[in-house]
């Protein structure tokens with residue numbers, strides 16, 4: 343890895359860039375968020391910053407129903423919906439009746455906005471709900487996205503969008519046929535350090551990108567019968583769960599998709615636990631022009647890196663993908679961005695897109711593209727051959 347060059351002039355330049363980006367502008371004065379979200383351009387930095395947080399975009403707050411009240415809904419999405427400006431937590435859909443009372447009390451949700459998976463289709467008659475956010479195990483996303491679309495509700499679907507490309511296409515088609523928008527829960531598109539990486543890579547701020555490394559993993563500690571360890575429900579192991587952030591990170595660094603993939607499964611040191619999914623995997627994504635991005639993902643090691651090196655400089659986010667505490671630096675110095683609520687920004691942006699009938703920057707088509715790549719990575723690991731995408 344290259345050494346940092348901490349000359350004070352260079353540091354000042356990076357500080358000014360950080361500042362302008364934190365306020366929603368690139369160094370060239372272009373509204374960065376307008377590149378990445380449907381929020382419209384604003385003329386002052388202050389205004390842009392406020393807009394990025396979702397304020398002042400006009401219209402009524404849209405009602406979101408969370409479908410699947412597991413850890414992510416409970417720990418991240420519901421709390422984030424207390425901070426949103428364009429949408430609010432209006433309803434819940436759950437298969438666990440024992441959860442209902444607590445949620446109703448905690449978030450002031452009326453009975454008429456509480457659904458089970460059985461009566462969920464009746465949501466079509468509920469004007470309080472504009473958007474359904476699907477937060478179930480991966481293989482179940484398709485069913486609930488399609489049912490939400492048929493109920494004429496806009497949809498956010500958690501990552502990975504599905505476990506097959508066909509399912510992704512079915513979900514996209516259902517949303518198109520019913521004239522509703524579909525977005526994927528790619529929260530990092532709304533996080534300033536990651537947005538800065540998009541800018542550094544895509545705009546070739548340090549010249550053409552030469553090297554990218556991405557790794558994401560954690561020591562999983564779920565019960566052996568958890569869906570995350572079940573190929574049928576999860577579609578795979580750490581790659582589907584957190585390696586997808588590496589795929590995303592590499593692709594938004596470059597702003598383009600790979601042409602070929604090679605991959606290798608890691609050894610299973612706990613075969614009794616990782617019965618049907620991989621324990622770890624490493625893969626390389628090859629891009630037109632020859633660049634090769636190196637990635638790894640694991641359920642047995644803590645990591646969260648997104649590193650890029652260009653002709654005249656480098657950048658490094660570590661941790662890169664967490665809900666908070668993301669840290670970044672470049673060859674010009676530390677990134678100094680405000681901590682944001684990624685999920686609140688993501689949902690506010692989508693609500694704003696729906697209200698203004700503008701396309702989301704993280705649509706179903708992006709989710710499908712990524713699932714196609716994830717499955718190509720598995721194919722390459724399984725066959726030990728280079729796989730085109």
Ligand code: NAD
Nearest residue numbers: 410411412413414415437477478479480500501502527569
């Ligand atoms: P979880 O296990 O905590 O919750 C899953 C929920 O789905 C539970 O409420 C469970 O009751 C429900 N469910 C419905 N049918 C089920 C079935 N047949 N088997 C098991 N559970 C069933 O999982 P989670 O961590 O909340 O993840 C849910 C989704 O959110 C996944 O797609 C995951 O990839 C995604 N997620 C995204 C992020 C992010 O940062 N964007 C973070 C965590 C999870």
